[in-house]
Amino acid sequence: MQDYMMIHQDEKITLRDLAEAAMYSPWHALRAFSELIGKTPFEYLREIRLSTAAIKLRDTNMRILNIAIEASFDSHEGFTKAFTRAFAISPYDYRQCTPPIKLFTYYPIRHYYKTLMKGAEKMSSAVIxxxxxxxxxxxxxxxxxxxxxxxxxxxxxxxxxxxxxxxxxxxxxxxxxxxxxxxxxxxxxxxxxxxxxxxxxxxxxxxxxxxxxxxxxxxxxxxxxxxxxxxxxxxxxxxxxxxxxxxxxxxxxxxxxxxxxxxxxxxxxxxxxxxxxxxxxxxxx
The missing domain is CATH 3.20.80.10 (Regulatory factor, effector binding domain)
Structure with missing residues (x-):
């Protein structure tokens, strides 16, 4: 589900899409994701989209409205409210001074379980x-x-x-x-x-x-x-x-x-x- 959201963040994503990606029922997919990640899939997806939008504000001259639409927001106002709530600064002010903010960090949950194995499976040989x-x-x-x-x-x-x-x-x-x-x-x-x-x-x-x-x-x-x-x-x-x-x-x-x-x-x-x-x-x- 994490991978699916990263790949399809610019598209409309439904709970059924995520459930099919996970091969679970929608109810089980929602429950498993929320328990393991600590937030709902759509809270997680919003963090991805807002952080992608912040990078575009910082590094491009795109209009804020166009960035909002690409982030799947229906209006400039809705995007501004969500961005300000997430980063404690409006999109306009962020573009003007670009202070450090807490961007979304992608950390696959499967890495956590692999780490619990304590490297039981080692690569037998490799070229360095x-x-x-x-x-x-x-x-x-x-x-x-x-x-x-x-x-x-x-x-x-x-x-x-x-x-x-x-x-x-x-x-x-x-x-x-x-x-x-x-x-x-x-x-x-x-x-x-x-x-x-x-x-x-x-x-x-x-x-x-x-x-x-x-x-x-x-x-x-x-x-x-x-x-x-x-x-x-x-x-x-x-x-x-x-x-x-x-x-x-x-x-x-x-x-x-x-x-x-x-x-x-x-x-x-x-x-x-x-x-x-x-x-x-x-x-x-």
């Missing part, structure tokens, strides 16, 4: 590509946790909706990332792992409440890129790459790990492109 990339001096906007060392610990401490706020920040250099901060970039009583977005040095926009910005120096990275995978196998794909990293010796190729040069980071695991993780390195002199 490596390359050297460079990040310029930049600003990192992040929200720290408390003791988190990995993503799921971080979600328990901070919540899983941080990504949506980071993705809403205008002018990012790259997509949002999960980062493991080196000791020099941590604060006492805060976590090693957190989520962040990289911004240019001249960024002067709004910092979301509870977030902060730090300056990260120019740094070279060894990027590890795994093979494409089925979405439900995301946990296995991450473990495969991370196991490859543990066994990798960069000195064979003229590099050495430089853990204090910058944060280690991971990109969101997306099946069609494969999982990617990068560690700071420096050339051996």
């Amino acid at each position: 590509f490596t390359q050297i990339i460079e990040r310029p001096e930049r600003i990192l906007i992040l929200k720290r946790g408390i003791e988190a060392k990995h993503y799921f610990d971080y979600c328990e401490e901070v919540g899983c909706d941080i990504w949506g706020i980071l993705e809403s920040i205008k002018g990012a250099l790259y997509e949002s990332i999960g980062v493991w901060l080196p000791e020099s970039m941590r604060k006492p009583g805060t976590s090693e792992y957190c989520q962040a977005v990289e911004m240019p040095m001249n960024f002067n926009g709004v910092i979301p409440d509870g977030f902060e910005k730090i300056t990260v120096p120019k740094c070279q990275y060894m990027l590890f890129h795994g093979e494409p995978f089925q979405d439900e196998d995301f946990n296995d794909a991450i473990l495969t790459v991370q196991n490859a990293i543990k066994q990798y010796n960069p000195e064979r190729y003229g590099w050495k790990w430089a853990p204090e040069a910058g944060p280690r980071f991971q990109l969101s695991p997306i099946g069609k492109r494969g999982y990617m993780e990068a560690l700071p390195v420096e050339p051996i002199k």
